Amino acid sequence: MGNKQKYAVLIKTEAKRLGFLSCGISKAEFLEEEAPRLEKWLNNKMQGEMHYMENYFDKRLDPTKLVEGSKSVISLLLNYYPSETQQDKDAPKISKYAYGTDYHFVIKDRLKQLLHFIKEKIGNVHGRAFVDSAPVLDKAWAAKSGLGWMGKHTNLLTHQVGSFYFIAELIVDLDLEYDGPTTDHCGDCTACIDACPTKAIVEPYVVDGSKCISYFTIELKEQIPTEFKRQFDNWVFGCDVCQDVCPWNRFSKPHREPLFNPHPELLSMSRKDWEEITKETFNKVFKNSAVKRTKFSGLQRNIQFLKD
Ligand code: B12
Ligand code: SF4
Ligand code: SF4
DSSP, X not given: OOHHHHHHHHHHHHHHHTTOXXXXXXXXXXXTTHHHHHHHHHHTTTTTTOGGGGSOHHHHHOHHHHSTTOOEEEEEEEEOOOSOOOSOTTSOEEOGGGSSSOHHHHHHHHHHHHHHHHHHHHOSOOEEEEESSSSOOHHHHHHHTTSOEEOTTSOEEBTXXXXXXXXXXXXXXXXXXXXXXXXXXXXXOOHHHHHOTTOOEEETTEEOGGGOHXXXXXXXXXXXXXXXXXXXXXXXXXXXXXXXXXXXXXGOOOOOOGGGSOOTTGGGOOHHHHHTOOHHHHHHHTTTSGGGGGHHHHHHHHHHHHOO
């Protein structure tokens, strides 16, 4: 076994031990296929008010411009599929990914541990840890390294565990053995496209971000356009519809990450509790959650938007 292969095995074994669902490795290089797609998406203004998506176009497509001397992108998945969901079927809905502690903190910590391990076992490796917010095309890298395929709803998914997981990566200046992509198993299915409440999946594999409920309820700082009234299917933070209807998500398995467990009160909150939510309850129930990012005023705007 050569060093590249030996180190790749070592890293993947440690990633599993740290609780990651899976780990795949790609050569750090320009993402040729994604470049025209990202350009088109931006030209069509599908980023809406998410102006950060317009920045660092070159770095977003080429990790060697983001991390000097980088050779490999190590992609990692972390499962967040909960064993229980909200009990009141009429209550405003929170996306499953936001039930527990904000994933940025949980994953960043785990990534640092993995990087530390690499430095300790392999040597003087330079690298950086990324999760979500950096100019990195998380899904494209995970797909390139065989961790799943990008479905028609554009999320990364697999046969084995569906799509309810986060994606993160380490970009390092270490040569490793690279994995190849897997195949697309969407076939003739159009369940996600048909079910999307705001028709945001404008064509297979293309989501118009500016029409997605997740964008309206989390990213948009202004008022939600009234033309979308009564189309939110009761979602107040994110939206899971395209994933909930995906046949491959029948194979989702509950996570085993205690930090992703919801505050005990969250799942039992009734519709009435939501409508009467106070700042104190908000601060308590969403103490460390990603929901905190919309602030109390943002959540109230979203709850209000569902009315009449
Ligand atoms: C901006 C963003 C959003 C925006 C825009 C969504 C989008 N699809 O881009 C909004 C706010 C709407 C959003 C919503 C959600 N998001 Co988001 N989001 C991101 C972010 C920050 C950037 C994504 C991006 O680069 N978009 C730009 C466009 C160009 O990319 P794209 O839609 O992925 O487009 C690709 C495909 O369309 C493909 N393509 C185009 N044409 C064709 C044709 C063919 C044939 C093929 C095969 C492919 C293809 O190429 C494009 C470029 O790769 C990433 C984190 C990151 N840094 O990557 C998280 C991320 C994608 N989001 C994530 C999640 C969990 C969500 C939500 C499920 C949250 C929720 N429950 O509310 C929803 C899902 C909505 C959806 N169906 O996509 C996860 C996805 C995990 C996974 N399993 O895939 C990520 C990776 C965050 C993370 N690190 O875990 N998100
Ligand atoms: S998250 Fe909801 S609104 Fe966004 S594309 Fe999926 S189903 Fe449509
Ligand atoms: S619902 Fe169907 S089309 Fe959409 S991602 Fe899942 S398998 Fe693919």
